[in-house]
Amino acid sequence: MAISKIKPRHASEGRSIAAVLKDRIDYDKNPDKTKGGLLVSSYQCGADTAWQEFALSKQIYEAETGRKRAPENDVISYLIIQSFKPGEITPEDANKLGYQLALEFTGGQHQFLVATHVDKKHIHCHIEFNSTTLDCTHKFNNYRNTYQTIRKINDRLCREHGLSVIEQPKEKGKHYAEWANARRGTSWKDKLRRTIDRVLPTVSSYDEFLAAMRREGYEIQTTRKALSFRLASEGQERFTRAKTLGADYTPEAIKERIGQPVKRPRRRAAPLQKNGRVNLLLDIQSRLQGRGPGYERWLKIHNLKEAAKTLNYLTEHNITDYDLLAARTASVSENFEKTATAIKQYEHRMEQIADLKKHIINYAKTRDTYVAYRKASPREKARFRAAHEAELLLHEAAKRAFDEFGEKKLPTVKTLQAEYNDLLAKKKAAYEDYKRLRKENQELQTVKANVDALLRIEQVQEYQQEKENNQEQGR
Structure with missing residues (x-):
């Protein structure tokens, strides 16, 4: 199982692009995280000179196109983080998989560096790719929902290499600041989510819902596509769009939930294996230590099924x-x-x-x-x-x-x-x-x-x- 995300890297006002790139790529290649640099690979650039090559491409791009952006708007590189389930892959294979992901996602049109970090319980790759193309004529187009494209490629590569895949990924995770505020009980989104959940079962129409939210102290902005709330009386400065709270809080979903009790998500049981693969027979004697008769019965049934699969395989x-x-x-x-x-x-x-x-x-x-x-x-x-x-x-x-x-x-x-x-x-x-x-x-x-x-x-x-x-x- 591998989880991926993408993050644009911006230039820093007051610092040169080369200095910013050097700091970021040096962190990616940190010897303490990459087995002394053994877990670093690169495409169309040297691992030791990547930041110089990235910086040079910016100069050529500016000279040939005449385009230049303000530092706060200029994306100089992109970081993809690819994280793996603990114990499922070796660091060397993770680096190769990260290289394949980067090569396929960029179409071989951008220089990149892949650094596999092993300093955490989960192995993860830092993939830093140049925003400027190899021919220095244009830059990467970070289109909407880029992360979904990365996820599809990543999932397919994981399946091809026999790694597990999250079949039903959760919604986009919270920003750290939002997560920390929620832990402290000071998150505006968390508070708005709880208020909506409390109000919806008590109203019978959408207009009643809006009126009830105003009584709760919320200012409301409505447009053709968005519904936003702000609790200005308690110091909230910006409006929060309802759809950013999750799939159950879009205007359409809210209208469907009016007058209905809040459904609490149930913990799903682990799905039973229903594949045709032959699994190894389990040694009953060695596994019965401290177990009951029910477990022994399950083991015997399991071994009978696997013995039958083995016989079928030999016959076929x-x-x-x-x-x-x-x-x-x-x-x-x-x-x-x-x-x-x-x-x-x-x-x-x-x-x-x-x-x-x-x-x-x-x-x-x-x-x-x-x-x-x-x-x-x-x-x-x-x-x-x-x-x-x-x-x-x-x-x-x-x-x-x-x-x-x-x-x-x-x-x-x-x-x-x-x-x-x-x-x-x-x-x-x-x-x-x-x-x-x-x-x-x-x-x-x-x-x-x-x-x-x-x-x-x-x-x-x-x-x-x-x-x-x-x-x-x-x-």
Whole structure:
């Protein structure tokens, strides 16, 4: 189960964009939270130079488009937080899942950094993506209900990786300040919600409801689409729109609830499993410690059902003897491991290509600045470097990457992109096999474990029967 949310990052008045980005990305990469930086990955930017690359893209965007906003209105990056259920995923897999989420959500059009934090009980990813696109011609459009798009992608990725998903997500959570005020009993929303709940059962029409709310001391504003309240007599400054209280407090919902008692939500019982998957047989003896006869009866019924599912699986898949089951289990497990290894190799090469492509682009963008720096006199170099620190760092990082690449002639961006697309297609095809083999491997491993358990039970029963026969003969 993974929960996701998105937060715009604004520039700060009085501070440079680069300084703000550095502070935020440094927090994301905090070594104490990311296993010394091992749980940090990035796309089209270096983890160590991400803030410089983000800042440089803003300068290019402003120069090419002529657009510039006031700091309080200028979104320089976006933060997506992806939180996982404790114990359900490893930090390494969480980082890969965060990378997939960011790549799919941004469509590969924005640089991003993924930092997986393990300092809390729940593993969570900080995904920081640049608001400016890779070509520096426009910015990300944070459309209404963006979080719903993220949630859909996130849920699908979780299902594909065998993680649980919240099937009926709750309404949007409270802001911390609102939550804290509710705890102290000073929340205007909480008070308005309780007042509406108390008034609705006592009135018979919408006009009576509005009149009753005015008697409670509330000022009311009504428009064609909104209904708002304010308790000015107690110091409330702003109106609260009723629809922000929840789905039961929109004008339409209020009209439907008039004259009806308040329905208290019941605690739902955990749903019973109704899937066709084969589960492992449970060891009755080891689980009966301190339990009653009812639990023992449940265990026996559970094991009978799972034994029947195991038999059905063997029949449906024409597995007629144990050696065939063992051989098929080993074969599927081997193919699963091979496919997983191939996907990792594709991903590794894709990361290399993306890194090299990034450096080639950065090198081209900053070449003129670096040439000007080299031509500057010794007296001017220090001042020039201070003014163009971000560009020079990117250029020097690109040159180091080219030296490590080892080839005299670098491939073109077009060639790299073609290879990347080919690897991406291969990875997608391999991933379909990976999902099928993972499911088949899990089923076969469970069936084999169940058969092994059933055979052990049979051996124990035969041994006990033989022991009883020997005792009777000895008498």
